[in-house]
Amino acid sequence: MGAKALPNSTQVPSLLPSALSVLLISPLSTQIANRTPPPLISALHHASAGSHLQWQPLLHLYILKSFSQQDRARTANTSSSIKTLESLFQETASQAFSCLQCRQATYYNHHMYNRYRALNHHSNMDNQLPPEVPVATEAVAPRPVNFSRTFYGIMFDAGSTGTRIHIYKFIQKDPVELPVLDNEMYHAVKPGLSAYADMPDVGGESIRQLLKVAKKTIPKEQWIQTPVVLKATAGLRLLPQEKAKALLNEVKEIFDDSPFFVPNNSVTIMNGTNEGVLAWVTVNFLTGHLYAKTRKTVGILDLGGGSTQITFLPRLKKTVLTAPSDYIAKINMFNSTFELYTHSYLGNGLIAARLATLGALGADGLDWKVFRSSCLPKKFREDWSFGGLTYKVSGIPDGFAGYKLCYQEILQVVKGIVHQPFEVKGSSIFYAFSYYYDRAVESGLIDGSRGGTVEVRDFKKRAKEVCNKMTKYRPISPFLCMDMTYITCLLKEGFGFKDSTVLQLTKKVNNVETSWALGAIFDHFHNLNIH
């Protein structure tokens, strides 16, 4: 399911020196060293000659996991040691994570790994691992004084309604501790790349502009080792393949011309499963649930323009057993496998749903057809653009408008399409963001600067009010009735939430955007193996 492959063994082993470093510098490392058979220690030690002690445990786990089967066979004596090391490194990781406060969103990086990849594309394991060397255990390197380093990661979110850049800054204060996510710089432009389906070069301009922001934010000396990645969502998924490809090629060329580090597969269309899972990772990481060891997590609801995602960790086996098999995804993190219920509904994002309600999705005759709906103010008529196409839309001038009629129209867009997970009838908390958040603010349900907690019934109540007083809400948006009714209908008739289900509407947690982008940079730095 689109999981990124682990880097192959030819790219990783020259980092082995640093694996030894950690063996030598922390108390836990001493334990690891004591429990590790000599052949591995000696191989690592030999490889470590002249290395700097600046690697953190999880990176070593990453390295060790990256041994290919063949390499494992070749180092037969060491395979059990590797297992021992892996579990100890994971132990280290969960210990480190469990003592972090929520504010300190931490993660591990591999910026040296990036630099290594940039400079050593052709190295392989054969010229790194010596066959047999004498055991040497006495060397204990000193801990560097005033160690602190900063590194960055750039994630582009090419959405159906806009393109956003997330620039994450990490600080690692100690070589044996995990880096801390220090802050995020966020910038957005509209429209999304898909609006440039027929002029990819113009679309590329928006990427160039956002890269300028990255250059201003990230110190020059860091550019070469800062990975730049773009993941596109529903907008490009909905385009014909050649058009989407032309846009992605344009972006790749711009990245290649930039001073940043461009990893393999840096410009892709992300699959819906990863979109849902990575948003779940972001929210549960930022809220401290991921490393709390309690396995208590929160579900997420993401409502984009073209697609919508629901992801949560089922507590009941029945939820997994009664779900379509492709709605269940596994993710490996911190020595645990999370089996998640997740699905992305393409065409059920808020803006795509407007088109479906109006009967305009995939329609021809856009030059002359007028698409009408009782969800729009009666006297409203406008040319309205989405995804590079312009539609004539209007209310029903001599008909009726209002909540009931609107709800009936929208029901057709949701009914029979959205699967109802067994468990959402329960009392889990869901974090809802993107358009759930925006519309709750516009309709006055929550405060825009603080977010807030609402129940599903609050959306319904406010949708009724907006639809039955369209003129009052028209200056905010002529689509507000349609959008609020869609959200209500999606939550109730689609996912099957109870009126009393609590939704935590959130734009940011501790100043970091609730979006799949943070989860995606984690996935980039350390393959989360979503499958």
Ligand SMILES: Nc1nc2c(ncn2[C@@H]2O[C@H](COP(=O)(O)OP(=O)(O)O)[C@@H](O)[C@H]2O)c(=O)[nH]1
């Ligand atoms: N604040 C904020 N809003 C976001 C972010 N990413 C997406 N959105 C919002 O999500 C909605 C549309 O999502 P989009 O990515 O265009 O749609 P998709 O392609 O269907 O996923 C809009 O309300 C955006 O403002 C983000 O990182 N931060």
